[in-house]
Amino acid sequence: MNPQHKLLITGASGFTGQHACKHFVNAGFDVTAIINNNAYENDDVHIERCDLTNKDEVNNLIKKVNPHYLLHLAGQNHVGQSWIDPIFSLEANSLSTAYLIDALRQEYPACKIVVAGSALQFNPANMSTLTHPYSLSKTLQVLIAQSWGVLYNMHIVIAKPSNLIGPGYSNGVCSIFAKKVADMENNKAEKVLEVNNPNVQRDFIDVRDAVSAYETLLLRGESGEIYDIASGKNHSLKDILNRLESLTTVKFELKSQSNEILERKAEIIPIKLMELGWKPSFSFESSLLDILNFYRGNLK
Structure with missing residues (x-):
């Protein structure tokens, strides 16, 4: 060491x-x-x-x-x-x-x-x-x-x-949805997911990729600089739910308070961080599967 x-x-x-x-x-x-x-x-x-x-x-x-x-x-x-x-x-x-x-x-x-x-x-x-x-x-x-x-x-x-996702206990929206799906699979929750507006978009980055970025910044980051850590891709809440539905045999209903189409948010491209040699390793799909499997294995 x-x-x-x-x-x-x-x-x-x-x-x-x-x-x-x-x-x-x-x-x-x-x-x-x-x-x-x-x-x-x-x-x-x-x-x-x-x-x-x-x-x-x-x-x-x-x-x-x-x-x-x-x-x-x-x-x-x-x-x-x-x-x-x-x-x-x-x-x-x-x-x-x-x-x-x-x-x-x-x-x-x-x-x-x-x-x-x-x-x-x-x-x-x-x-x-x-x-x-x-x-x-x-x-x-x-x-x-x-x-x-x-x-x-x-x-x-x-x-x-940006919004960190991945296996482990988290209050993030992906974890909240995945936990609810895992509960549904075990008949511990009503087969309904409620959201305010499914068209809301956010950038999500796997926490393991973020931690890798922190190492890059500790070793090679320039003092005084601000570095975005992001996937560079936006996903809507509806997209998350559709992908979770594809990972389970459970069929659930989506209830929303609004379906207003929102202006598409600009993507956050972590150019400065990538110039230091960092790149993400986890796809959005693999992150969601890891989150769902975490809650499947940690039902309360």
Whole structure:
């Protein structure tokens, strides 16, 4: 193991974090997984508990681990929850990032950092693009990270992933649909799927491809840059449901509140990331099958 590959991963017990821990261990990194109150077991990594909204705990963590790399995945990622408790979203997404980066500035400023932003960030120059407190918290997170990079000459890269999908417990729409189908197969749910508008389009990228992109950015990303992580293809909710229906013998009814035809969204082409040598490995179809099989094997 390369002694210069000491990696700190925050949010390690989450959907992306668990995939990240597995990926980076297999890639030869010495991984320290940061969790807060969630249960998490992994014999292949060092596990540390830390409340990232507590400045003293963060400072002590960085002094103890002294990482060469930081992959910052932790945070509050639910739009609805951000309306209920906007201050917590600011603390979990923005303030925690400031504490982490500033602790590294003091203890190990040469650390290479990747901060996971969001496709839901807004343009601060146009306040009409601000739609919810979650967007505010993620935008401030990115501004803080970029500012420390400029002010203190730190190596900080921003990743901007689209909608992550793949096996594992997730609150994403593909996982919600797949779980419902798996429940239908076992007669644990009514054979009906409800959506607001099946014509809504989104870009989906497999979480395993996203984690591979994070490695690319840690090793070759340019400081101060923002890199889109996306498949480059949009899929409607109806498309997801049609593909899931092709993967099961269950026939289900689709109920929608609206069938309004929406303007086609521009595709997100991750050109800068691909120029670094990254390319996705998982097709949309294989990701959906892996999600469905995960829930088939983890029925509750």
